[in-house]
Amino acid sequence: MRTTGGTTAEKPDAPSGETPGGAPAGAPGDASDDDRLPSPRLAFGSRTWQEIAHLLANLPVSIFGFVYVVTMVSTGSALAVTVVGLPLLAGGLLGARQLGKLERARARSLLGLRIDEPSPLPVRRTGFFGWLWSSLKDPVGWRTVLYDLIRLPWGVLTFTVTLTSLFVLWPVLPFIARGLTNVDRAMVRGLLSPSDELERRIAELESDRGVVVDTAAADLRRIERDLHDGAQARLVNLAMGLGLAKEKLLEGQADETVAAMVDEAHGEVKLALQELRDLARGIHPAVLTDRGLDAALSSVATRCTVPVKVTADLPSRPAAAIEGIAYFTVSELLQNVSKHSGARSASVDVWRTDQRLLIQVQDDGRGGARLDGGTGMAGLADRLGAVDGLFVIDSPPGGPTTVTAELPWRDRQDDPAH
Template sequence: MTERITLTGPSDETSDGDRLPPARFALDGQTWKEIAHLLANLPVSIFGFVYVVTLVFTGAGLAVTVVGLPLLAGGLAGARLLGKAERARARALLGVRIDEPSPMPVVGTGFFAWLWSSLKDPVAWRTVLYDFIRLPWGIVTFTVMSVSLFVLWPVLPFIARGLTNVDRAMVRGLLSPSDELERRIAELESDRGVVVDHAAADLRRIERDLHDGAQARLVNLAMGLGLAKEKLLEDPDAAAAMVDEAHGEVKLALQELRDLARGIHPAVLTDRGLNAALSSVASRCTVPVKVSAALETRPAAAIEGIAYFTVSELLQNVSKHSGARSASVDVWRADQRLLIQVWDDGRGGADLDGGTGMAGLADRLGAVDGLFVIESPAGGPTVITAELPWRDRQD
């Protein structure tokens, strides 16, 4: 996680606890860097000010037209790049180490999702403010440094340090990463998009399973019963055979519907809780699985469901990909977190990019403020730990 930087006023401290050497009468390397930074302030601030006024403010003025908002969004994207360049300049010349802000989160897909996300990007707007107010300061620092180089040489290091401390404060205040609340809001907006995408994918899967499975069998059943009805009088034996075949189709259709319902939300989970539901999943695994779910109370239904489907998919991976001879599932509560650990003695090598659905599981857990950690060295064993927030069940 990106570290936050607290501004305590101008000083000789940089972020992350680093300290600049104290200013001395002799011109050392750091002093020359500070002088170079102050002299460069004027051309840099002129460029930033002109950019902001001509592009961003022009886009805002044309917002009522078709091109106005896209132009403004593009200007804000460019402002992000200006902020990145200023942070790099501050790191190189002032010793200010500030982490880069998170990439702009885009909720949804398509042009309009990008447009709306760009227009409300707080990092870009703070950079616009930074470039807008820097021009007067750039003029002041350039003038003072130009005079000091020829007139105030003996105290030049102290003047440079005092002026650059103001620069450090401005960079930290306006170009540092967003505060924790702002960052968390952006993460939640992004996670909401992940949840919506997964929900849509699940609905498409259910629709496909119904269409290709139970629905197709029921259509065949109806056709078979129709033919049996026609042959009932003229060929009773053939009709009886058709009815017997239809009876088999009914059984298969019912089984497919039960499997589909279990994939949506199994009845055993609702009726008996996570321990019984996980034991049921483990019994269908091709590898012997030991289940331990030490929970005195049941979590919220949504958390319980995510835990169930996480273990279910992990055990499917154990069956299909691990080559394991044994596995175990442990579930327990630690404070306000629900922890799940799935272990197997297979070949190992599992990762988020292995095409086994691990990335999807990580996204789903992340969408509810959970964690997903894989430890799977080549040769095994594999230990996968999932962590979910604990919320009490509301019956």
């Protein structure tokens, strides 16, 4: 009932089967709209379409990978008795690594799967045969080969099921796609991701072992060169001079010439002894063995061309190997200060924090020091890295320069050498 202009009027009843608004029962305006079932043709989200695209791409990708690895393995194995077989197989494994990298990228973009890249092959400096051996026993390459071999039947299955579901099983296709791609994710995690931290650590240790071997070989060559060009040459000259002096004495020519020759030989002896002392100090200084790192660093600081303040806060002595690396690191850094920095002063601080030995060398020079600057910094970084150490340079143009080195601490009483 409604009132208009003071008159009361009756609203006609709605016909049977209609709503008060005149619409048929069940029409879009009916309040029961919210209770109706959605359309059976589902609206897929972007993730579902990405999974479908991944499953449809499985077939061409798996065919390519299968053909590649079968051709590579069969050809390399068949030619293994020749000179090109093993290098071909090694190159094929490197190519398999790249296929694995592409598969990981495809899984990241279409499946949202985030996994770390496996460790690269360790860099070896032992020439062709070192590279060949590292490549042939590469576990990442061989796992990728296995992945590509088992993917062909799986690629055929996923392509067929997904394509059929697009036309026949549309309502449940998202669930099918999710189930199939979960298997894909498991395959990628199991065969294309780093197996565990042990594999990464083994690769690092193999690389570090190569660095240690190369550094030791370089040190031996340096010692040989120093002996040949230094003390050995002086001792040869000394022997020749003394021989001539002896002949003149036997001839009765004991004059000022013989005295001068003997005096020159005496000078050569002193220089040869000094060079031998320096060489021995370069191998392992006696002061380091006898008195420890504090005294040895103070000694090396006196040979620097700028004043150096040394501060060592060590409650005990570390293992001899760690002590030696710390000494030679500081020695090399102070040589760089003398030769390249243009500094007026420098400082060396050594201390222990938990199970780490920290070294910091600072100077107020011109700065600009870099690992690739040709001043031996890269060699120091390699030497520290070989024992799980760290090496950090902070050297802006104009200075100052701060070099921080960190070494693992091992107690001296635990050192097998003591």
